[in-house]
Each structure stands twice: as structure tokens, then as C-alpha cells.
Amino acid sequence: MHRFANPARFARFAATATPWSAAATALLFAIGLWLALVASPPDYQQGESVRIMYVHVPAAWMAMLTYVVVAAGSASALVWRHPLGDIAARAASPVGAGFTLIALLTGSLWGKPMWGTWWVWDARLTSVLILFFLYLGHIALLNAFDEPTRGARAAAILAIAGIVNLPIIKFSVDWWSTLHQPASITPFAKPAIDPAILTPLLVMAGAYFLFLVTLLLVRMRAELAEAKLRAARATLLAHG
Amino acid sequence: MESLQRFVEMDGYGGFVWPAYAAAALVLLALWLLSWRALRRSEGALTEMEARLPGRRERSEHAGPARGPA
Numbered sequence: 001m002h003r004f005a006n007p008a009r010f011a012r013f014a015a016t017a018t019p020w021s022a023a024a025t026a027l028l029f030a031i032g033l034w035l036a037l038v039a040s041p042p043d044y045q046q047g048e049s050v051r052i053m054y055v056h057v058p059a060a061w062m063a064m065l066t067y068v069v070v071a072a073g074s075a076s077a078l079v080w081r082h083p084l085g086d087i088a089a090r091a092a093s094p095v096g097a098g099f100t101l102i103a104l105l106t107g108s109l110w111g112k113p114m115w116g117t118w119w120v121w122d123a124r125l126t127s128v129l130i131l132f133f134l135y136l137g138h139i140a141l142l143n144a145f146d147e148p149t150r151g152a153r154a155a156a157i158l159a160i161a162g163i164v165n166l167p168i169i170k171f172s173v174d175w176w177s178t179l180h181q182p183a184s185i186t187p188f189a190k191p192a193i194d195p196a197i198l199t200p201l202l203v204m205a206g207a208y209f210l211f212l213v214t215l216l217l218v219r220m221r222a223e224l225a226e227a228k229l230r231a232a233r234a235t236l237l238a239h240g
Numbered sequence: 241m242e243s244l245q246r247f248v249e250m251d252g253y254g255g256f257v258w259p260a261y262a263a264a265a266l267v268l269l270a271l272w273l274l275s276w277r278a279l280r281r282s283e284g285a286l287t288e289m290e291a292r293l294p295g296r297r298e299r300s301e302h303a304g305p306a307r308g309p310a
Binding site for chain 1: 247250251252253254256257259260261263264267268270271272274275276278279281282283285286289290292293
């Protein structure tokens, strides 16, 4: 991984990887959507509304994973001055906000027919809403200063402090009473979900993940180009 | 035709399922378009700027014809 710590080398790698990653994303989304909307059966309890799960659950997973990218990038920039840390955090944050927005919107559209309400102020829904605001706060701080490094520093501190929200989201369904169902898929137990429903879910999760990877490649390339542009402007000014 | 209507209606849940998919598609598409546009814009501006930099221009002028096929 250290090979890609060099920004120029990373930019070259990202430029080569982007079309492959984008093609794989499109392919997985095509398969995933067909499985989710056509090939999978309705749930025995939730009927056809279970199909919302295939866009909702992967979005929620990626919302949390993207936050790990933001926090890890911020920590590596703040502690080890890693040149790509700030760039990764800056690139990931709007993508994470997008995933969180999808999770909130689709969750609301699933909650209405299943729970009888669009929204409840319980721990799961509220902590995910807080995640959305953390992303927005992070983006706002990044752009709040004329000097980009000051903004990046303030945003990094917020991102690292906000990581405490992730276990709260994860365990909120176990710690507090809620309308939200607990996790059906856990790392060490057999999934409490039929393969006919699990397969489309995992394919869609794969598609969302590749979408995140593709967008990180594209956005980090853009951020690197912006950084070089700033340096080039400074050189031009210095030369008159 | 009837099966298409059944597919759209989703057993009465169509009013929730389709907006959920539309919302997800809209957000993902917007993210992709904005990110791609930002990349094209910043890389375009960088190429233009690098052409104006004195040091780089000299280097590229030297490198150009010397390395080309005779």
C-alpha cells in the first residue's frame, strides 16, 4: 500500500483503474437490480416492500464505511502528515453524505408501509441523521477557511471525534428499544436471511462498494489536480 | 401487459418501492456527474496552467521533437 502513498504514483494508478472500476460497478448494478427487482421472491412477512432493502441496507453500510475512510484519512493527515490523507477525507465526505441521504430517504419510504410512520426519533434513525450532519459539518469546515490547510485541520478533528457515532449506530438496535429490526447479517453467525434474498442484497452491496471505490478514485484525482493547480498558480505568481 | 402492471404495482407497495429506487438512483447519479465534471474541469485547468509555466514549457519543447520518430 505504501507504494501508492506517493501522490503522483497514486494519480497514475487511479487514472488506469477508474475505467475498470466504473465498468465493474455498472455490471454489478445491472445484475443487482435484475436480482433485486425481478428474480428475487417477495418476503413472507413484508411482501414486495422488502425490495426497498436492496437499496437501503447497502447505502447504510457504505455510509458507515465511508465515514471510516474520512476518519482514517483525517487521522493519517493529522498524525502522520500523510499527503493523501486529507485528499482522501475531502474526496470521501460528499460521497458519504450521499449514501447517508439514500439510507434516510429509502428508510423513510420503507418505514411508512411497514411501521406506519415515515420517521421515529429512536436511536437508530437519530444516530444516522447525526451521521448525515457530521458529513455536512465536515464539508462545511473544509470550505470555511481561505487557507485550505486550516480548514482541513478543523475538519479532521471533527471527523475523528465523530467516529464515536459509528458504534452507536451499529449497536443502537441492541441497546435501546426501537422499531428498526436488528442486524440479520453478522460476521460470525449464519445469516438469518434466506439465500434468495441474501444474494441480491450482497450483489447490491458489492455494486455500492465498487461505486464508492470508483468515486474515490475520480474525486481524489480531481483533488490532486486541484492541489497541483494551486502550486502552479503560486509558481506563476512568483515568476511574475 | 398484465404482468407488467403487476410488476409496477408491486402488490400495492409500488408507491414506496419505486420512489425508493428513484431516490437512490438520483443521488448516485448526481454524485457521479458532479465528481466527473469536477475532475474534467480541474484536469483541464491544470493542463492549461502547466502550458503557461515557464520551466515546464521549455522542458516540453525540448522533449517534443527530440524524442519523436525521425
